[in-house]
Amino acid sequence: MKTKEKNVIEIKESNWSYRKGTILNTKMMTKTEKWFDIKLDDGELGHEPGQFVQVELFGVGEAPISICSSPTKKGSFELTVRAAGRVTNQMHKLEKGDRVYIRGPFGRPFPVKQMFGNDILFVAGGLGIAPLRSLINYVMDNRKDFGKVDILLGCKSPKDMLFYDEVERWGKRMDINFACTVDKGEPDWKGNVGLITTLIPGVNLNPERTYAVVVGPPIMYKFVIAELLKKNIPERHIVLSLERHMKCGMGKCGHCQIDHPKNYYCCKDGPTFTYDEVKESKKL
Amino acid sequence: MKYHILEKKNLDCFIKNLLKKMKVVAPVERGSGNYSFAEISSADEIKCDYVPTILPPKKYFMPQREKIMDFKEDGDVKESCYIDGEKIAVFGVHTCDLSGLQCLNIVFNDKPVDHNFLMRKENLFMIGLECNKYCDEYASCALVNAHLPNGGYDLFLTDIGDKFVINVNTQDGEDFVESIKLPQASAKDMSELEKIREEKKKIFKNEIDVEPSKIPQIFEKSYNSKVWEEVANKCLSCGNCTNVCPTCYCFDMEDTLNLDLKSGERIRKWDSCQFETFARVAGGENFREERSMRQRHRVYRKFKFPVDKFNRFFCTGCGRCSRTCMAGINLKEILVKLAEEVKF
Numbered sequence: 065m066k067t068k069e070k071n072v073i074e075i076k077e078s079n080w081s082y083r084k085g086t087i088l089n090t091k092m093m094t095k096t097e098k099w100f101d102i103k104l105d106d107g108e109l110g111h112e113p114g115q116f117v118q119v120e121l122f123g124v125g126e127a128p129i130s131i132c133s134s135p136t137k138k139g140s141f142e143l144t145v146r147a148a149g150r151v152t153n154q155m156h157k158l159e160k161g162d163r164v165y166i167r168g169p170f171g172r173p174f175p176v177k178q179m180f181g182n183d184i185l186f187v188a189g190g191l192g193i194a195p196l197r198s199l200i201n202y203v204m205d206n207r208k209d210f211g212k213v214d215i216l217l218g219c220k221s222p223k224d225m226l227f228y229d230e231v232e233r234w235g236k237r238m239d240i241n242f243a244c245t246v247d248k249g250e251p252d253w254k255g256n257v258g259l260i261t262t263l264i265p266g267v268n269l270n271p272e273r274t275y276a277v278v279v280g281p282p283i284m285y286k287f288v289i290a291e292l293l294k295k296n297i298p299e300r301h302i303v304l305s306l307e308r309h310m311k312c313g314m315g316k317c318g319h320c321q322i323d324h325p326k327n328y329y330c331c332k333d334g335p336t337f338t339y340d341e342v343k344e345s346k347k348l
Numbered sequence: 349m350k351y352h353i354l355e356k357k358n359l360d361c362f363i364k365n366l367l368k369k370m371k372v373v374a375p376v377e378r379g380s381g382n383y384s385f386a387e388i389s390s391a392d393e394i395k396c397d398y399v400p401t402i403l404p405p406k407k408y409f410m411p412q413r414e415k416i417m418d419f420k421e422d423g424d425v426k427e428s429c430y431i432d433g434e435k436i437a438v439f440g441v442h443t444c445d446l447s448g449l450q451c452l453n454i455v456f457n458d459k460p461v462d463h464n465f466l467m468r469k470e471n472l473f474m475i476g477l478e479c480n481k482y483c484d485e486y487a488s489c490a491l492v493n494a495h496l497p498n499g500g501y502d503l504f505l506t507d508i509g510d511k512f513v514i515n516v517n518t519q520d521g522e523d524f525v526e527s528i529k530l531p532q533a534s535a536k537d538m539s540e541l542e543k544i545r546e547e548k549k550k551i552f553k554n555e556i557d558v559e560p561s562k563i564p565q566i567f568e569k570s571y572n573s574k575v576w577e578e579v580a581n582k583c584l585s586c587g588n589c590t591n592v593c594p595t596c597y598c599f600d601m602e603d604t605l606n607l608d609l610k611s612g613e614r615i616r617k618w619d620s621c622q623f624e625t626f627a628r629v630a631g632g633e634n635f636r637e638e639r640s641m642r643q644r645h646r647v648y649r650k651f652k653f654p655v656d657k658f659n660r661f662f663c664t665g666c667g668r669c670s671r672t673c674m675a676g677i678n679l680k681e682i683l684v685k686l687a688e689e690v691k692f
Contacts (some may be wrong), residue, residue, distance in 0.1 A: 071434045075463050078429035080416055080614065122419045123605040123612050127630070149630030163424055282633060309629045311601055314460050318598030318621055323636050323645065325571040327653035344571070347635055 112173035134201035189280025218260030404594035448594025486667030580640035587620030
């Protein structure tokens with residue numbers, strides 16, 4: 065036993081060390097999505113819009129989660145978690161005051177600086193609003209750096225809508241055009257009913273100076289991108305955030321590598337990509 | 349470059365001296381024509397004339413299951429990260445496997461560097477062994493130029509009859525050779541070594557009818573090839589090909605709790621891109637659900653992606669993937685078929 069211990073070398077600079085934090089607040093947003101506001105012991109998370117963190121639940125495992133708050137918000141950061149797998153289901157049991165363990169932030173952020181001075185069209189489907197919100201709120205807080213801003217939001221039904229209060233405020237602001245639609249309405253729903261693609265033809269845009277930022281499930285990308293291309297938005301102005309299972313966040317473990325003739329790790333080269341970078345992939 | 353001589357009859361003395369300083373692992377016979385690297389206590393156990401071992405020596409650099417952290421819930425979670433720091437000499441590593449370790453070394457030195465791999469590497473004393481002839485028909489080391497030593501070792505042995513010529517590549521190697529007072533190679537020994545290298549030029553020739561310089565162009569055009577369907581029709585998705593590959597390093601992380609439910613460990617374990625679940629996400633979406641996509645991915649990770657990123661093939665020609673495949677998928681045949689298809 066003694067000789068064994070002699071051979072153990074402690075690694076000070078481990079790739080797997082955690083940053084500790086405390087949950088300041090939580091809220092069930094829908095039946096399956098829970099929102100967390102988290103403060104780290106060591107200060108600001110230091111992220112940029114579009115990045116993600118790894119959340120560790122010791123004994124259960126780790127899950128990559130998009131950061132849904134803008135870096136312009138100080139003091140804490142926010143995550144919206146869908147109970148989809150082993151770790152995320154367990155995360156839903158965490159409440160205010162519970163300790164959390166974080167690695168990150170990881171990933172290539174949205175190309176915010178390239179977008180300065182351009183019009184922005186946001187297209188969010190379902191949980192896609194979570195990563196996109198980090199950029200939407202950044203744009204709101206730096207509104208004059210950008211041109212015209214359009215937000216299109218789609219979800220399954222009115223009760224699946226995330227950030228409902230915030231969405232309502234976006235609808236009232238004069239400096240953004242906002243539209244939302246649900247796949248299936250309810251009796252008291254007064255908004256649009258139909259797929260998100262139905263909203264795109266109605267948007268008035270100047271394709272050469274518009275960045276379209278699209279986040280949603282793989283099936284949505286296919287149809288939304290087709291509509292955007294019809295509007296003559298250049299492929300390199302269509303920005304996506306792809307979902308993969310990033311297990312390490314360091315471009316090593318292989319799980320998140322995109323099925324593509326070029327070498328793209330979603331965790332390091334992404335999760336944000338322009339459409340021209342990844343268009344050869346059969347499933348975005 | 350310094351060269352020393354080790355008489356074959358003194359090999360056991362050489363091993364015994366190594367054992368005084370560290371654990372020694374070497375190729376040993378496992379039956380049915382299989383070999384593996386395992387701990388030895390004398391030279392009698394070593395098989396110098398061996399077909400590539402079941403697993404490559406990457407298992408000492410990145411173990412199949414590696415504890416990377418202990419965690420303890422003690423009010424707040426406390427973690428400690430460490431590696432097993434035992435010094436090990438790996439004896440008898442072929443040039444294909446030395447080349448494989450260099451590939452891993454490149455990957456794990458790419459930022460952020462992998463501290464576990466690099467610290468393990470520090471504790472490994474590498475002793476290479478030259479192949480004077482082919483191990484078997486699966487090898488394709490000449491295609492990827494891995495049939496000759498290209499660094500990655502402390503000492504490198506070449507069999508010149510009744511003795512080994514030892515090429516000393518590092519100060520650690522030099523210190524060991526000096527400590528056991530091995531004589532320097534004579535001019536005659538050196539000409540013997542030269543003769544073997546000349547002889548090898550006649551034996552080791554590109555094993556397939558495809559120019560290595562053309563391979564990047566072939567893979568530019570092969571993404572939608574029908575070859576992937578053909579391979580998929582045979583493939584069983586067992587993951588053997590990736591497990592035995594000296595340059596495959598994909599991994600998974602696993603948490604286990606101890607019985608007290610307050611402490612446990614995080615484990616890094618080998619994973620395989622051939623498994624159906626490998627690219628699946630929690631919502632159920634699978635980004636490489638077809639076998640053809642997974643096989644294509646494996647081969648692209650040897651001949652396309654690393655060429656773009658690191659300017660080298662991540663195939664060392666060891667032939668393990670083809671040798672071990674239960675369904676008879678042969679890497680050399682895949683390359684030939686792809687080349688035929690794009691008509692090079």
